[in-house]
Amino acid sequence: xxxxxxxxxxxxxxxxxxxxxxxxxxxxxxxxxxxxxxxxxxxxxxxxxxxxxxxxxxxxxxxxxxxxxxxxxxxxxxxxxxxxxxxxxxxxxxxxxxxxxxxxxxxxxxxxxxxxxxxxxxxxxxxxxxxxxxxxxxxxxxxxxxxxxxxxxxxxxxxxxxxxxxxxxxxxxxxxxxxxxxxxxxxxxxxxxxxxxxxxxxxxxxxxxxxxxxxxxxxxxxxxxxxxxxxxxxxxxxxxxxxxxxxxxxxxxxxxxxxxxxxxxxxxxxxxxxxxxxxxxxxxxxxxxxxxxxxxxxxxxxxxxxxxxxxxxxxxxxxxxxxxxxxxxxxxxxxxxxxxxxxxxxxxxxxxxxx
Amino acid sequence: xxxxxxxxxxxxxxxxxxxxxxxxxxxxxxxxxxxxxxxxxxxxxxxxxxxxxxxxxxxxxxxxxxxxxxxxxxxxxxxxxxxxxxxxxxxxxxxxxxxxxxxxxxxxxxxxxxxxxxxxxxxxxxxxxxxxxxxxxxxxxxxxxxxxxxxxxxxxxxxxxxxxxxxxxxxxxxxxxxxxxxxxxxxxxxxxxxxxxxxxxxxxx
Numbered sequence: 001x002x003x004x005x006x007x008x009x010x011x012x013x014x015x016x017x018x019x020x021x022x023x024x025x026x027x028x029x030x031x032x033x034x035x036x037x038x039x040x041x042x043x044x045x046x047x048x049x050x051x052x053x054x055x056x057x058x059x060x061x062x063x064x065x066x067x068x069x070x071x072x073x074x075x076x077x078x079x080x081x082x083x084x085x086x087x088x089x090x091x092x093x094x095x096x097x098x099x100x101x102x103x104x105x106x107x108x109x110x111x112x113x114x115x116x117x118x119x120x121x122x123x124x125x126x127x128x129x130x131x132x133x134x135x136x137x138x139x140x141x142x143x144x145x146x147x148x149x150x151x152x153x154x155x156x157x158x159x160x161x162x163x164x165x166x167x168x169x170x171x172x173x174x175x176x177x178x179x180x181x182x183x184x185x186x187x188x189x190x191x192x193x194x195x196x197x198x199x200x201x202x203x204x205x206x207x208x209x210x211x212x213x214x215x216x217x218x219x220x221x222x223x224x225x226x227x228x229x230x231x232x233x234x235x236x237x238x239x240x241x242x243x244x245x246x247x248x249x250x251x252x253x254x255x256x257x258x259x260x261x262x263x264x265x266x267x268x269x270x271x272x273x274x275x276x277x278x279x280x281x282x283x284x285x286x287x288x289x290x291x292x293x294x295x296x297x298x299x300x301x302x303x304x305x306x307x308x309x310x311x312x313x314x315x316x317x318x319x320x321x322x323x324x325x326x327x328x329x330x331x332x333x334x335x336x337x338x339x340x341x342x343x344x345x346x347x348x349x350x351x352x353x354x355x
Numbered sequence: 356x357x358x359x360x361x362x363x364x365x366x367x368x369x370x371x372x373x374x375x376x377x378x379x380x381x382x383x384x385x386x387x388x389x390x391x392x393x394x395x396x397x398x399x400x401x402x403x404x405x406x407x408x409x410x411x412x413x414x415x416x417x418x419x420x421x422x423x424x425x426x427x428x429x430x431x432x433x434x435x436x437x438x439x440x441x442x443x444x445x446x447x448x449x450x451x452x453x454x455x456x457x458x459x460x461x462x463x464x465x466x467x468x469x470x471x472x473x474x475x476x477x478x479x480x481x482x483x484x485x486x487x488x489x490x491x492x493x494x495x496x497x498x499x500x501x502x503x504x505x506x507x508x509x510x511x512x513x514x515x516x517x518x519x520x521x522x523x524x525x526x527x528x529x530x531x532x533x534x535x536x537x538x539x540x541x542x543x544x545x546x547x548x549x550x551x552x553x554x555x556x557x558x559x560x
Contacts (some may be wrong), residue, residue, distance in 0.1 A: 060449075068481070071453055075457060077457045077477065178424040179496070182496070211479060212481070282483045
């Protein structure tokens with residue numbers, strides 16, 4: 001048994017060669033009483049189709065940006081999709097692959113339409129890698145020149161790695177006990193306001209969810225923003241965060257975001273982004289996908305503003321408002337207070353107000 | 356060729372102990388201000404206990420053929436609460452903030468039995484606590500989290516200490532005494548939880 005090196009080593013980036021590809025035609029079958037038979041085929045390891053699929057397999061780690069993990073069923077260490085995947089990996093048999101295809105068919109609606117499922121597997125020195133991908137059906141026109149003539153023909157079943165609806169999932173590892181619980185997924189429509197596509201591919205078919213729960217991802221992001229707000233000495237950074245916080249306060253829950261994507265979405269300048277990123281414990285978590293939960297964000301990042309009848313507006317982070325401003329009653333007049341604070345002026349702004 | 360014990364001891368010192376510290380800090384931060392939590396702790400499994408578990412038999416055969424990857428409580432954390440109803444509150448919070456592959460309420464199999472109780476999770480280590488520099492072979496994917504009341508915690512600690520002494524095997528009478536203490540701990544938990552509910556929500560007429 002080899003002893004792990006004294007110093008941590010970088011994750012192996014050795015290229016794994018493809019050894020099996022199976023493909024299945026998936027008809028919509030969600031809610032169908034008699035689902036369509038699923039036809040499958042082994043794809044040879046040469047030729048144009050193989051050449052097209054190889055970059056998908058090789059580039060899956062970069063393409064599949066969302067960290068996902070299988071859900072436990074009834075609290076047990078069991079997940080039917082994971083079980084089907086592991087059975088297939090162990091046998092690499094078209095019939096076992098068909099079981100995965102059946103699962104996809106059972107959740108495929110007519111809206112998702114016809115699709116072509118590929119199961120691409122490779123193994124090297126005990127490391128197994130599988131890419132599951134679905135190409136949607138499209139239509140097109142075939143134009144063929146014959147001598148000086150041209151024939152055109154309408155084609156209905158063209159399968160493309162469409163940038164708008166291509167889906168994939170990647171799993172790799174050496175141990176069926178420890179590995180193959182987490183994976184990476186690509187779902188090009190996951191950022192749409194409705195998360196129907198994420199539900200179909202990630203939750204229904206893969207029986208998975210994002211590895212980082214929404215509350216955890218949002219909390220991590222909110223704490224980084226709050227810490228930057230509290231510790232940054234640059235007024236521009238604080239201004240950026242106040243502006244972002246005001247906009248985010250009205251933002252609904254949103255699936256498939258990351259800290260990086262949120263900051264980009266609100267056009268937060270690079271310098272401020274860097275300072276927020278520095279508050280993350282690991283660079284990977286800055287770009288990790290989660291579902292934004294507004295209430296969770298508001299727990300950590302909120303400003304309190306008190307407006308006085310003399311026109312004064314007092315603003316400070318909520319948790320420090322009472323430290324920043326001292327409030328004392330004035331005489332015996334009800335509701336009359338004197339607020340005081342002290343500090344160096346780092347910024348002044350003038351705003352138009354309605355007359 | 357190094358032994359399993361040497362590999363685990365190395366992993367324990369270089370991976371598990373620092374990870375347990377990070378997990379403990381993370382949990383303490385998450386539950387800051389959460390009422391009626393007595394303690395939060397995390398620890399790396401000792402070499403002796405790991406080896407003891409790795410050598411376990413199941414129907415005469417080794418239970419684990421790949422213990423380094425199969426044993427999921429190499430890092431174990433525990434949250435101890437005051438009352439039984441607090442266990443559920445903590446459970447709900449854990450399920451919100453962690454991805455899990457197991458969530459089980461552990462209770463004795465029959466209604467007439469008293470023994471080990473608690474809520475057990477097998478949780479993914481949060482991404483920000485992972486050491487990015489570790490290879491897949493060295494990395495730890497999961498840790499175990501137990502949520503227990505003070506009485507469940509006290510009973511399980513004593514039971515573990517008495518039951519795992521290598522030199523002695525508990526007699527039938529000693530096992531009954533142990534079950535009796537479990538019943539007492541269970542009863543104390545029920546009464547304290549009832550009293551807590553009554554004092555916070557009002558006593559029924």
